[in-house]
Amino acid sequence: MRLAILIFAFAFSMGAALADPLPSWRDGEAKSNILSFVREAVQPGNPAYIVPAERIAVFDNDGTLWAEQPFYFQLAYAIDRVGEMAKNNPDMLAQNPVLEAAAEGDMQGVLASGHDGLLDVIAASHSGMTTGDFKQSVGEWLASARHPTSGQRYHQMVYQPMIELLVYLRDNDFKTYIVSGGGIDFIRVFSEQVYGIPPEQVIGSSIRSEFQVTETTAETVKLPELFFYDDKAGKPVAINHHIGRRPVFAGGNSDGDHQMLQYTDRGGDRPGFALLIHHTDAEREWAYDKGSTIGGLDNALTEARERGWTVVDMKNDWRTVFSFQLGAQ
Amino acid sequence: MRLAILIFAFAFSMGAALADPLPSWRDGEAKSNILSFVREAVQPGNPAYIVPAERIAVFDNDGTLWAEQPFYFQLAYAIDRVGEMAKNNPDMLAQNPVLEAAAEGDMQGVLASGHDGLLDVIAASHSGMTTGDFKQSVGEWLASARHPTSGQRYHQMVYQPMIELLVYLRDNDFKTYIVSGGGIDFIRVFSEQVYGIPPEQVIGSSIRSEFQVTETTAETVKLPELFFYDDKAGKPVAINHHIGRRPVFAGGNSDGDHQMLQYTDRGGDRPGFALLIHHTDAEREWAYDKGSTIGGLDNALTEARERGWTVVDMKNDWRTVFSFQLGAQ
Numbered sequence A, B: 001m002r003l004a005i006l007i008f009a010f011a012f013s014m015g016a017a018l019a020d021p022l023p024s025w026r027d028g029e030a031k032s033n034i035l036s037f038v039r040e041a042v043q044p045g046n047p048a049y050i051v052p053a054e055r056i057a058v059f060d061n062d063g064t065l066w067a068e069q070p071f072y073f074q075l076a077y078a079i080d081r082v083g084e085m086a087k088n089n090p091d092m093l094a095q096n097p098v099l100e101a102a103a104e105g106d107m108q109g110v111l112a113s114g115h116d117g118l119l120d121v122i123a124a125s126h127s128g129m130t131t132g133d134f135k136q137s138v139g140e141w142l143a144s145a146r147h148p149t150s151g152q153r154y155h156q157m158v159y160q161p162m163i164e165l166l167v168y169l170r171d172n173d174f175k176t177y178i179v180s181g182g183g184i185d186f187i188r189v190f191s192e193q194v195y196g197i198p199p200e201q202v203i204g205s206s207i208r209s210e211f212q213v214t215e216t217t218a219e220t221v222k223l224p225e226l227f228f229y230d231d232k233a234g235k236p237v238a239i240n241h242h243i244g245r246r247p248v249f250a251g252g253n254s255d256g257d258h259q260m261l262q263y264t265d266r267g268g269d270r271p272g273f274a275l276l277i278h279h280t281d282a283e284r285e286w287a288y289d290k291g292s293t294i295g296g297l298d299n300a301l302t303e304a305r306e307r308g309w310t311v312v313d314m315k316n317d318w319r320t321v322f323s324f325q326l327g328a329q
């Protein structure tokens, strides 16, 4: 019996020693920085200890939790949706070249139309229906559409190392949030299933909505008008608005996340952890930073190096990028 | 030993039978409706069962969780704050009669100035500082100011039966939220300590803020401009924006809560519980409804009676109103 106990104790300690909460992360500075921060944050008495209620972790979505190339996935939805709608209502395209381009699936034509054209496409595809109907439409699209280069479902284009990081943080009583420039209602459709993040922990850009009530129904209906653009300096503002606490951990990948990382970093006597994903892997994913129209990264990378933020070199720091690539390794 | 077990078992079953989760509620329809709803909601297999993630309960604040007479408490803060600021900066009052009235503590003069005058007082007292400094100011005020008729601290003017209801719902895995026409940052100062509701579960009206960063600091700063007015049809819109789920339980006290109660009530095949607090106790609290400039209640009460919502008759349904009155009973 004493032998059995010994064997059990040995096996248990081996298990603990072998258990790696971030198996898709290669050993290196990024991984060890994360592990050190979390271990100290949960250790009572450690000067870097953080009470559980204050363990707020925020993450950008496009390019941080899932891919964003060759175009934002939500834009693919918008274009598919305009094509779908135009089948039943061709008049909606009348004399609007960008909607015509969208209806033909001409992504380059849509992108060439600039900011105003994109807003036209978002307005046409995201409004004029209840929030519930919109979410159902997105859910159906996710179940059928495929990414143009990988051929995968869009919600499979999520970064396996980041999924592990989200789980690791939650296992240590961090509350994980998404803070995205993408649409709040769009992300809420898959955030719980894909990231384990419930709708009430999703913050994003939004269009206005209005309340409509009848004798038997009561719904919010989406309107073709911007309410809040959750990007750049809007991100700390939205974090304060939705959460009311300063994060202690923030992850992003572009200059759109710069202010959110600053807000987390400059936490006074409790500086937070700023994580920047650098897309360096042209083979398994994409390589881009400064000058990219999607996910441009310049000033935030400069500040990350100046202030010693943790920069993830995707090519070297990640053993796996997408879980669907695991079989190929 | 068998006797000891028997006594223990008897005492335990007695304890269970006697344990009343809502001791400040008198037996009656309101109390029994609440108890039935919650018991069915948490009973797997019951047709009215609700999965824990969907157990969202929302509550108005002024007049629902704490008192709102003889004026909204936040307005008392605003007026005290203008008086405080004017001591150091008398120029701020120049040629603005409503700010002069506020600085003199003349509540009637402020109220007489109407909606625009009130916004002037809120703008002057709630903006031009970081969110952190604002919260510190509110905290200091709560620790020193006293309610004009009861002489109590404002945060002691909370309804003991509603505190019990919040705890009872949370004990049954409901997530409790505040959805208030009052200021989101104002309520967040005391919501955790007083109601057990953390800042990220407070929704309210808000003014705009902007992000300001230096080499060593990064703060949101409050601006003198309305961002969102969380009242009437704004409440379901804000609930959808912040939570992304339809509540299954909602409590309010005025026509400002009417749409939030409709949104909860008309939940399709999962109708929610709508609770309306009717101020009927002029002796222990105040008696008011239709025609009151503060907390006016008319259409919501009519619909509550038509649709069988649960209406709390404060005078008859509540054994205790404020915990500080307990000694007097």
Ligand SMILES: [Ca+2]
Binding pocket: A060, A061, A062, A063, A064, A252, A253, A254, A256, A295
């Ligand atoms: Ca991004």
Ligand SMILES: [Ca+2]
Binding pocket: B060, B061, B062, B063, B064, B252, B253, B254, B256, B295
């Ligand atoms: Ca109220």
